Amino acid sequence: MQSYDVVIIGAGASGLFCAAQAGYRGRNVLVLDHANKAGKKILMSGGGRCNFTNMDAAPKHFLSQNPHFCISALRRYTPQDFVDLVDRHGLEYVEKAPGQLFCQHSAKDLLEILLTECEWAGADIRLNTSVDSVVSHGTGYQLTTSNGLIECESLVIATGGLSIPTMGASGFGYQIAEQFGLRVLSRRASLVPITIQPSMKETLSTLSGVSLDIEASANGMSFKEPMLFTHRGISGPSILQISNFWQPGEALQLNLLSDMNPIEHFKALRTDKPKRALETELNTLLPKRLVEVLKQDIAFLDKPMAELSNEQIKTLVQRLTDFDVQPNGTEGYRTAEVTLGGIDTDEVSSKTFESNKAKGLYFIGEVLDVTGWLGGYNFQFAWSSGFAAGQYV
Template structure:
């Protein structure tokens, strides 16, 4: 066994590599261990291969946690503008997409290379593939038993991420270690994940698959674990159910057995605004077919599906009673439907739940019960909205931890 390390970071993903690089440059002797043959795979596949590495508007309001205040300290000390400075210093060109999301112009691999470069500056030792078989606390030190022997360290940083994308080696190891040492864990479940529907609930999915529609979506409620949400985003109809940014956002708040609510006209952008009442009450439409009127604001296939659902296909607007018009309007502007479930960990982008924040110091990410044991990134009960916020949490929590080290 070599001389004790100042810190061993278990997990060489976004949070782990960033934390190690910062701590190394602050003069700490740091070792990173990871079981994967290739590091940074989740970064590489993110954002369609271009990595949505942060969001210019990232703030505590963009995160879900049982303690919504927990993120404030770390985000304030390392806001998105600081990471943008680092990206710029490494000569990585980027662009802003929808709602403040920043992506690499070229490739997500540039972010991985940048993290390796920062680790190299801090003389960080990286070993992979190496599996950590056991972690024990002995006096003032921690002992890690690995597939390549034992390592002693003053501090351990758990940064193994969450359960999404098992195909690239995702595990619940950080949560297992938390439980081993008596720390509370908020039950994990898939987040930012498509929702599935039964044929009875939504029988014409196959006909509508591939349609993308801007909607306003609502999910959850004030009494639930993470409260309620409302988003204006694009929704994608698929063969299995609903996906797209709107549904991924709503999935983090959705509770099994409860409905989500969709206003199919709520996110329409038109010069001078869009007036739903005008559409349904305009008598100039009286000779037009119902599906034709709906197709003026919705994709034709969707307009037809809604008209069919209310048995109004082929009927002129003048033939539709006020009661039926109102029912159609309610169907389209407040469509309430119960998902059968999510598409699970294989399709989830992040994990909801994790190490309970009440167990950790929000300024340092260290366990309150066990000095020297830290948890950062996705394994903590902090989950960001879609759009670069989860990466920002990786950088901010990693930075807070590195400063404490």
Template sequence: MESFDVVIIGAGASGLFCAAQAGYRGRKVLVIDHANKAGKKILMSGGGRCNFTNLDAAPKHYLSNNPYFCISALKRYTSSDFVELVDRHALDYVEKAPGQFFCEHSAKDLLQILLTECEWSGSEIRLNTSVQQITKNEESFTLLTNAGSIKCNSLVVATGGLSIPTLGASGFGYQIAEQFGLSVLPRRASLVPITIQPAMKEKLSTLSGVSVDIEATANGVSFKEPMLFTHRGISGPAILQISNFWQPGDDLQLNLLPEIDPELHFKQVRQDRPKRALETELTSLLPKRFVELMKQDFSWLSKPMAELSNDQLAEITQYLTHFDVQPNGTEGYRTAEVTLGGIDTDQVSSKTFECNTVKGLYFIGEVLDITGWLGGYNFQWAWSSGYAAGQYVQ
């Protein structure tokens, strides 16, 4: 039977990073994964360019049943620390939005940095290796795999969540937690497109591919970002963000003109340019295809502003600021970027990431009940939690 100080299940962001940290501390480390390639989710994220951190990775941008759990790790390994690491490896990256860093060329460049760090630290990675059984005695864990048995002092679970099963995602990490008596909080797809009712979907079908800057609001939380109409419903940054807070049955308010007061704006245009058609004015504010769709509901859009009453302008304003897309659910784990919920963090040390009741068992990354907003926050959680655990595994 082979023996290691540390075995990490999961060759994703948190697992690879933890391996390097533990390896640099002189630990004999093995990373195993059932997939045929390491870092699959890294490679596909951010359109293949990976939004690998956010300079504003503060606790306020994370959701958890215990909002204080993430504070310690985020303070001990910051986004600036990770940027310093990729700078040492000469990664070319760009800041696409304030604080959001993406690989300039390909996420492959970032994955190569992680693999290089593992190599330099002496950590071994084995792919196509699935765990069939885990047992524990007082001193160690024994993993029965399809390639034989492996013994270790510390076992790190970095298996991720349920998102994007085509990349190999599974609930295995939750099963391990439950095997050792930990509770797992309810999970659902997170950072995910929202689907809409069939009749409304058909009506909006001509808008597939159209993007508009909006403010999305649900349960008292709002995001001002672009929304994208799709052939299934709505997506884009604003919708992915609000999906963390909206659930079927909740109200979802979409304001298509968040930067202006439309009613005041239209009245001002009516006064200054009375001959201007409302349709023309709307086309200056919104995509032309969307304005064409509006004509199905408002036959008088082509009229000059001077001929429109206050009630008509109020009606248009209500339509645009409370746009009813009739949502009915999400696209689910198939397209979700991450999983909301997971292993209850009350059972894990926020300092070491070791299970409070099972010595030598660690949980890091997405498998825990910590979910970041869209924008590089979840990758930063992978680095921070992986770093923290890497300092303590034995």
């Protein structure tokens, strides 16, 4: 039987980072993963360039049944701490939006840093290894794997959530939590595109690939970012963000004119540019293909501004500030960036990330009920939780 001080299941962001921290403390560390490559989600995230942190990361950017849980970890390992680390390795990165840091060239550069840190810390990484069972064993745990029996004093579950099963995602971490008596909260796909009703899909079929800045609102939350029409529905940053808060059957408001007072704008045009056709004006405000779709059921788009009544302007503005796409659901875990929900954080120490019910059993990263907004927040929680647990395993 092989023996280690620490076994980490999951060679993703949190698992690799925790391995390096524990290894630097002199712990004998083994990372296991059933995949053939470490850090697969790191490599595909951010269009292959990985939005690896957000300098503005704060508890308000995370969803959890216990919103205070992430405070301790985020304070002890900050975005600046991670930036200092990648700076030491010479990573070239860019700030694509305020606070959002991406690898300048490829996410491979970031993964190489994590693997180098593990190598320097003496942590072993064993891929193509499935874990069939985990049982308490003496003062630690015994794992039955496809490569034989392994025992350890501390066991870290860093298996992530259910998102993108083609990358190897599974519910293994939740199964282990339930096996050892931890409560697991309901889960759903999040940071995910929204699908639309079949009838509306046909109406909007010509818009696939069209992008525009909007404000998406649901359940008291709003995000002003781009939206992208797809052949299945709507996506883009604003939609992924609002998917954390919207659920099927609930109201979803899409304001296509969020940067102006549209009523005043169109009324002013009646005086300033009375001969201008409404369609011509809309083509300056919205993508042309979208205006073509609007023409199908708004009969007065060809009228000059001077001929528009207050009621027609009101009708137009209502349509554009609460644009109805007839949302149906989401694309689910197949394309979701993260899983909302997970292991109840009341069952885990916010300081050490050790289970309150099973000594030596730790849970970090996405498997927990901590979900960040789009923009590098989830990676920062991976680093922060991996660092925290790495100090105690």
